[in-house]
Amino acid sequence: MTRQAWVLGAASNRFGKMKETGREAASRVALEAIQMAGLDPNEIGYTFVSNAFGVAERQAHIGPLINTALGIPEVPSHTVESACSSSSAALHDAYVHVAGGFLDAALVVGVEKLSHLDTLNATSYFAMGADYPFESHNGATFPGLYATIADAHVKRYGTETEQLGSVAVKNHLNASLNPHAHFQKPITMDTYLNSPVIASPLRLYDCCPFSDGAAAVVVVAAEKYPNPGMEPLVIRASARAGSIAAMHDRPELTGLPASQRASQVAFKQAKVEPSQIDFMEVHDCFTIAELVALEDMGFFPRGEAGKATAEGLTARDGKLPVNPSGGLKAKGHPISATGASQVVEIFEQFNGMAGGRQVPKSNVALAHNVGATGSSASVHIFSRR
Numbered sequence: 001m002t003r004q005a006w007v008l009g010a011a012s013n014r015f016g017k018m019k020e021t022g023r024e025a026a027s028r029v030a031l032e033a034i035q036m037a038g039l040d041p042n043e044i045g046y047t048f049v050s051n052a053f054g055v056a057e058r059q060a061h062i063g064p065l066i067n068t069a070l071g072i073p074e075v076p077s078h079t080v081e082s083a084c085s086s087s088s089a090a091l092h093d094a095y096v097h098v099a100g101g102f103l104d105a106a107l108v109v110g111v112e113k114l115s116h117l118d119t120l121n122a123t124s125y126f127a128m129g130a131d132y133p134f135e136s137h138n139g140a141t142f143p144g145l146y147a148t149i150a151d152a153h154v155k156r157y158g159t160e161t162e163q164l165g166s167v168a169v170k171n172h173l174n175a176s177l178n179p180h181a182h183f184q185k186p187i188t189m190d191t192y193l194n195s196p197v198i199a200s201p202l203r204l205y206d207c208c209p210f211s212d213g214a215a216a217v218v219v220v221a222a223e224k225y226p227n228p229g230m231e232p233l234v235i236r237a238s239a240r241a242g243s244i245a246a247m248h249d250r251p252e253l254t255g256l257p258a259s260q261r262a263s264q265v266a267f268k269q270a271k272v273e274p275s276q277i278d279f280m281e282v283h284d285c286f287t288i289a290e291l292v293a294l295e296d297m298g299f300f301p302r303g304e305a306g307k308a309t310a311e312g313l314t315a316r317d318g319k320l321p322v323n324p325s326g327g328l329k330a331k332g333h334p335i336s337a338t339g340a341s342q343v344v345e346i347f348e349q350f351n352g353m354a355g356g357r358q359v360p361k362s363n364v365a366l367a368h369n370v371g372a373t374g375s376s377a378s379v380h381i382f383s384r385r
Helices: 022-036 063-069 086-099 119-127 142-157 161-175 189-193 257-270 287-296 305-310 335-350
Strands: 005-012 046-050 077-079 105-112 197-199 213-221 233-242 279-281 364-371 376-383
Touching: 005 022, 005 086, 005 335, 022 063, 022 105, 022 213, 046 063, 046 086, 046 335, 063 077, 086 105, 086 213, 086 233, 086 335, 086 364, 086 376, 105 335, 142 197, 142 287, 161 189, 161 287, 161 305, 213 335, 233 257, 233 335, 257 287, 257 364, 257 376, 279 335, 287 305, 287 364, 335 364, 335 376
Parallel strands: 046 077, 046 105, 279 364
Antiparallel strands: 005 213, 005 233, 105 213, 233 376, 364 376
């Protein structure tokens, strides 16, 4: 049995540096999402929780703590870890349970807090998502790994520095209109070009920040909640894929096979073509990641996404708005909350809650979320009823 599943509530805090603990932030946004959906916590049948680096707060097994705070300690919880794509993987699990008839309502929560750590320790936690013996242990942190992808892209397709910069400028402008965003000031191309090189060819403004944050999504069976108070997101597709983890074993570095496969499955499930997507949230942990994602999913030919971005096609008022939230690049990247926060943006867009960053039209949207350097990927497609 397959039932139609909806996202009926979605909430996020402001990303950046949290004063509260991860469990407090997660419990708060979870309750907000449940209330937005018009549900009582007692209607939640299962919680899917992502908190990849909870041990940084000396706290694991956070699901029962969130459920207890919600007043539903008897409800089972399941912890899902898939690096930066953790809460998208949790959303997939929730979708499978609801669409499959096992649950009528599920809660997805993602949360991360690392701001209390120094940069070296925080970077060490992030690096755990890569292949430790062959990459992290030898100094290949994520800026260096994505710089390798960028360098390969530059050499094969002639991708220009200003094209990477166009991604950063666009996403910082979008984030300046997003109250959830870590960075809320636009930047200029001069600011980008004058920023220091972190790992050639990537500069400071090519890189997403370390962020704290929490986001939550409520998934329900449409047949059980036929008269919602909010405009639901119809989950048209929920697809995941994997690929070789260590980059040195990959035959190709200018694309992510997991993104390619997950998007192909998602488009087939949803019965839509890339041309039918009105806007999307994609995984732009580095500017090159946004360009590669657009090419992997078939929105632009190989080597053309940078040019399209520089020409404004992916701007908020362009032909194909990409990351109207500001993306990981400027909205922020609290590892386990990122995937859920992409859905929060789509929910707010569909419900006219996006304020100055509202895209001109929003009937079909896509969320793309990657774990590490592409060893995991999730693609979800949503539409209005």
